[in-house]
Amino acid sequence: MDFSMVVIEIALANLLHRFDWSLPSGITIEDMDMIECAGVISSRKQKLELVPKATRRKVISQKAALLPSPPRLPFIGNLHQLGSILHRSLYKLSKQHGPLMLLHLGTVRTLVISCPKIAEEVIRNNDLVFATRPKTKVMGALSYNKNDIAFAQYGESWRQMKKLARTHLLSSQKVKSMSFDRAEEVSLLLEKVADAASRGNEVICLTEILNSYVTNVITREVLGSWITKEKKTFLSKLSHESSPLFYEVFFQDFFPNLKWLDVLRGSDRKLKNYMKNWDALFEEIIKNHSRESKEVNGNNNTYFIGTLLELQKDSSLGFVLTNDNIRGLTLDMIIAGIDTTFATLDWCMTELVRHPEVMNKVKDELKKVVHGEDKISEELLDQLSYLKVFIKEVIRLHPPSPLLLPRESLEECQIQGYNIPKQNRLVINAWAFGRDKSYWEEPEIIKPERFFDCTADYKGKDFYFIPFGVGRRICPGMDFSMVVIEIALANLLHRFDWSLPSGITIEDMDMIECAGVISSRKQKLELVPKASKVY
Numbered sequence: 001m002d003f004s005m006v007v008i009e010i011a012l013a014n015l016l017h018r019f020d021w022s023l024p025s026g027i028t029i030e031d032m033d034m035i036e037c038a039g040v041i042s043s044r045k046q047k048l049e050l051v052p053k054a055t056r057r058k059v060i061s062q063k064a065a066l067l068p069s070p071p072r073l074p075f076i077g078n079l080h081q082l083g084s085i086l087h088r089s090l091y092k093l094s095k096q097h098g099p100l101m102l103l104h105l106g107t108v109r110t111l112v113i114s115c116p117k118i119a120e121e122v123i124r125n126n127d128l129v130f131a132t133r134p135k136t137k138v139m140g141a142l143s144y145n146k147n148d149i150a151f152a153q154y155g156e157s158w159r160q161m162k163k164l165a166r167t168h169l170l171s172s173q174k175v176k177s178m179s180f181d182r183a184e185e186v187s188l189l190l191e192k193v194a195d196a197a198s199r200g201n202e203v204i205c206l207t208e209i210l211n212s213y214v215t216n217v218i219t220r221e222v223l224g225s226w227i228t229k230e231k232k233t234f235l236s237k238l239s240h241e242s243s244p245l246f247y248e249v250f251f252q253d254f255f256p257n258l259k260w261l262d263v264l265r266g267s268d269r270k271l272k273n274y275m276k277n278w279d280a281l282f283e284e285i286i287k288n289h290s291r292e293s294k295e296v297n298g299n300n301n302t303y304f305i306g307t308l309l310e311l312q313k314d315s316s317l318g319f320v321l322t323n324d325n326i327r328g329l330t331l332d333m334i335i336a337g338i339d340t341t342f343a344t345l346d347w348c349m350t351e352l353v354r355h356p357e358v359m360n361k362v363k364d365e366l367k368k369v370v371h372g373e374d375k376i377s378e379e380l381l382d383q384l385s386y387l388k389v390f391i392k393e394v395i396r397l398h399p400p401s402p403l404l405l406p407r408e409s410l411e412e413c414q415i416q417g418y419n420i421p422k423q424n425r426l427v428i429n430a431w432a433f434g435r436d437k438s439y440w441e442e443p444e445i446i447k448p449e450r451f452f453d454c455t456a457d458y459k460g461k462d463f464y465f466i467p468f469g470v471g472r473r474i475c476p477g478m479d480f481s482m483v484v485i486e487i488a489l490a491n492l493l494h495r496f497d498w499s500l501p502s503g504i505t506i507e508d509m510d511m512i513e514c515a516g517v518i519s520s521r522k523q524k525l526e527l528v529p530k531a532s533k534v535y
């Protein structure tokens, strides 16, 4: 009933809004036969022939009505113009409609920014106005009902959680304190590769090995070392499933009247089952953690979950840290941490293989810094300036979260002189910024040296380079992910020479991304490692 009413209402409203209607000349109302067809469905027998004439529309003086926007269809708006790789289709649309563009996604007004200058204006003048996240079905579930950081709406709880994460979980001191765990995981990674290298000319799926390294490091730092291999595999699978989940169409988000279709199509059930898996996992994690704290060393608070459970008992915290806060924060660290960090490492190794001259420069730098050690420690990372600019160059061209995370206006505001109403979504295409010719010379080319000539950093001050976001909502996990990436890359390049399997050339490497909020490379990276001479 509701569905058919919406279909009828939206069609009628638009047909009458856009056109004036009259009968063909010579035909009068009396000529209209009102008899029905025979059959169970009683439609009118005589076909309706009419003459449409475009209605003269009122010129609206407010600039808001003139925001550039691609033509849209009734009911679905611009939804049909979005391809599976969203940042690419938005980039293409922006080339036709401009760097500030309004899309209608069903009933949802969405502003898309594709140039750094406008992003700077928004963040400098209206960061607070756009500090909230939209209340979508998936974000609501993942946030444990607004109890996390990444998906929660702006407010006191979000502020407390973000401050807590910055001070207790992701501070540089905390990141440093976990170097031992990372060193162990890097050793395991190197052993795996060395094993294959010792067999000579063996092709390995580096994508899978990197994925398992990042999953192991992050789950270990977040949950502790008790977590079994099977649990890690399950956790990694759940984490990967979260990215395409954002692309699952929930009618409720775009057509609130059609919420019931989510139940009918099974999307509601799918999301509930997905969250049930996390719930069960968290129950076990918390149980195991308390047991391990008692049994092993009584001091298991280094890991995030331990720190959070300790803070929960701390009366001086100034607020109550609920179980849902702990679940929400832990889930954030896992799903915001694993896929982004893994995607970056995978892109880095891919670009190194595509650019042997860059790979040689990284290796040369390593030779200068390392003196006979067969493993690189974190203390040496500060001396690897070329490796660092290379990673920057890779995240410029392949930002793992190309559209950042969506935001929404808390109140009316103005952007570029246009009036933007409350509850207007905002999407920032950081992927487009990294390709903007006004900021980057030959943007499609990998040239790490460009970062020696400019001071651009990803900490949120340079709007043309914001792979970690900007403003209040900037990623708090930057330092954490960078050290995980740098230490793995430095060691993989120090210990091994890398080549493509025989018969495969650089031209065979497909650089297209997977669909989803995290943009990892779709094709798996298969390489042949060979032990290199250690200097």
Ligand code: HEM
Pocket: 149, 150, 151, 162, 332, 333, 334, 336, 337, 338, 340, 341, 344, 399, 400, 401, 404, 405, 406, 467, 468, 469, 470, 471, 472, 473, 474, 475, 476, 477, 478, 480, 481
């Ligand atoms: C290469 C790795 C990473 C990249 C490129 C990345 C990128 C991003 C981006 C683009 C955002 C959204 C910012 C915005 O809306 O303006 C974000 C948010 C966030 N990231 Fe990361 N991230 C990475 C690693 C991590 C790690 C390792 C963690 C934690 C362990 C983490 C935790 C978070 C959290 C909690 C938020 C939500 C912040 C908020 O809404 O206030 N990220 N990240």
